Amino acid sequence: MFKIQEIREIIKLVDTSSVDEFVYEVDGAKLKVKKNGVAVDAPVAAPKAAAPAAVAPEAPKAAAPAAVEAPKAPEAPKAEVAADSELHKITSPMVGTFYQASSPDAAPYVQVGDKVGNESIVCIVEAMKLFNEIEAEIEGEIVEILVKDGQLVEFGQPLFLVKAN
Structure with missing residues (x-):
């Protein structure tokens, strides 16, 4: 696999x-x-x-x-936060719909201020009726959530900013 x-x-x-x-x-x-x-x-x-x-x-x-080039335009307003060299972007590995939780009535996987590990699930991206769990792939703290629940996301689009440990 x-x-x-x-x-x-x-x-x-x-x-x-x-x-x-x-x-x-x-x-x-x-x-x-x-x-x-x-x-x-x-x-x-x-x-x-x-x-x-x-x-x-x-x-x-x-x-x-x-x-791959498309997501760069929306990042301009966040230049102050992204300027910090310690911030890591968790990006979408595919085109799909971003979900913060496993179901509408469930709590979000992560919120600003939460600590995450390499294998921590931070969200789901739905593509073609497949719900793909996205892992943080870094240890740190969620600084900012860059997309809204239910928003369409592109391949490579930043979803979260994480301050690495």
Whole structure:
């Protein structure tokens, strides 16, 4: 199974290289990334029943280089906060809908001031009826939540600012 971080790294590497198409297969899972083209797919082996949110077959669909550049404009008002070199951005690994909690009546996964660890779930991004749990991937404290519950997010769009420990 591919992890979101692995998919992110592959997309970054393909995007910065001269390669136009990349296919990677491991343990029955296949990831196919095309640059400068519309089609990007990742057929993945059947998800485990206990962890459906960890499977993100639609994650790389927004891998077009234009989608990576789009989130930069909304960050301008937050220049003071982002100027701090200790802040880490937790970004969306896919295009989808941002949710702060597992259900509308549940408490948010994290709030400003909460401490998070590498594997702490900070939100869910829904893409194509799949609810993908997003992990912090850093230890620190949530400084700012940059998107609203139910908001559409793009690939690479910053979701949270975290002050690293």
